[in-house]
Amino acid sequence: MANREGDVLIIGGGLAGVVTAVELLEQGRSVTIVDRAEREVFGGQAREALGGMTYCGTPQQRRAGIEDSADQLYEDWIRYGLFSEEDHWPKAWARAYADHCVEDIYFWLRGRGLKYLPVITWGERGLNEVGNSVPRYHLLWGGGYTLATRMIELLKPHESRLTLCFNHHVQGLKETAGRVSGCHGVVEPEGIEFELSAENIVIATGGVGGDLGLVRKLWPPEWGKPPETLLTGAHKFSDGKMHQQIEQLGGNVTHLSRMWNYATGFHHPKPRKADHGLALLPPRSAIWVDYRGQRIGPEPLMGAFDTRWTCEEVSKQPYGYSWSILNRKVVEKELMISGSEHNPALRDRKLFTFLKENILGNKRVWNYLATEVGDVAVANTPEQLAVKMNEIAGTSEVSAETLRATVEAYDREVELGPEQTTDAQLKRIKKLREWKGDRPKVCNFQKIADPKAGPLMAIRQFILCRKSLGGIQTDLEGRVLRADGNAIDGLYAVGEASGFGGGGSNGVRSLEGTFLAGCVLTGRFTGRALGKG
The missing domain is CATH 3.50.50.60 (FAD/NAD(P)-binding domain)
Incomplete structure (x- = not known):
């Protein structure tokens, strides 16, 4: 000793x-x-x-x-x-x-x-x-x-x-x-x-987010029952x-x-610990839908406005997860995966690559999600996307008809433009683009089903436990x-x-x-x- x-x-x-x-x-x-x-x-x-x-x-x-x-x-x-x-x-x-x-x-x-x-x-x-x-x-x-x-x-x-x-x-x-x-x-x-x-x-x-059993015991009662699947982005010894x-x-x-959790977690394709997850910095132009492919509402979910409320709403979903529906253009312009691991240009201070990805679009993130992440589906139509979403979830709950109707309803609001739309998410997008620091990373009223912006992508998202x-x-x-x-x-x-x-x-x-x-x-x-x- x-x-x-x-x-x-x-x-x-x-x-x-x-x-x-x-x-x-x-x-x-x-x-x-x-x-x-x-x-x-x-x-x-x-x-x-x-x-x-x-x-x-x-x-x-x-x-x-x-x-x-x-x-x-x-x-x-x-x-x-x-x-x-x-x-x-x-x-x-x-x-x-x-x-x-x-x-x-x-x-x-x-x-x-x-x-x-x-x-x-x-x-x-x-x-x-x-x-x-x-x-x-x-x-x-x-x-x-x-x-x-x-x-x-x-x-x-x-x-x-x-x-x-x-x-x-x-x-x-x-x-x-x-x-x-x-x-x-x-x-x-x-x-x-x-x-x-x-x-x-x-x-x-550190905190307690590395022990999901303890996290479940501490789960805020107003959030309902803890989801069956929780992921962690906390240190494995934060127990x-x-x-x-x-x-x-x-x-x-x-x-x-x-707790300061995130509603945009997905399974790490190369986990280094049990239930290892990564979190998206959520794209503002994605549609957040439930296990059936229907937009969660009546207040639409949207990242970076009220993180705790978003987690509460997802936690209350029947299966405790959600989907983001978006397309290639939205991914490349708006989406980031949180952390140094998936932002190598930032981490390694490679200015040219960093500027290129943020100005011309981050093709690296699209390719990573599309080819390596098991919680991601890619397709050309809502019908094809629904099939792949069901394959990932192991259910037949996602309705192709519902998913198409969700996308088309959102895109109709996009067509109305910033001054005419009554959609709360689009109104916030308009507000986001008024600040010069956020404008470069927010699409200018982008349709989801726009064939020039495809293909479509669906990302299954779980609660990621992060900070106490x-x-x-x-x-x-x-x-x-x-x-x-x-x-x-x-x-x-x-x-x-x-x-x-x-x-x-x-x-x-x-x-x-x-x-x-x-x-x-x-x-x-x-x-x-x-x-x-």
């Missing part, structure tokens, strides 16, 4: 844990990071993230003519998050994000060599109420992969005070004289026991076990039933709190493990782009507090 001593022990080697370590090391502290995963995936789920971050009042916003402020972001955040009166610490972290996101995240990352694309997009606008009142979504050049690898590079100058322990499965925390003083577990796969000690312990183990450890120590874990909005309750120094508001000595939490601060800083719904940034913010705040002793 190995026993090591140090100033701070960080359990979890994802983005939040690494940023915490950077802060501590730069202040002269000694740090041990213990991670269950392999060295090759050091940096965690951030390595696979697209890399978007929400900011207010940045130079890029001002250059684009966007008037924004910390107060405006906070107002949007609190309104959209549907906080309760009891959410003191979640709201305190929301305020901290709004006040500090530019200096402590945007400029801090720029000062460490990271860059943002010049175009700002407008995510999570809200459906029946306002979400983001202005465009705020800044995309890192290089995506989440470059963010994670750059943070790891910042550790290297301090290697003499840094210990990295990979394949270490933490199975419990230990207390000494009323203070959390370390952890114990086994090295995998050998099963060698280990014990680690430090003056302070930081929990950075909620450390949350249970914290509760056993008397820590307050709150709002775990608040709740977690371990912390104060603004990252200290883990008991239900009575007192801190547990020696114990801290950051990132998704803390619900990105305070046990749920996003509330019920997120404005998007707050997750990677939340990892950076909580890591920096906690690292600074610990560094000062």
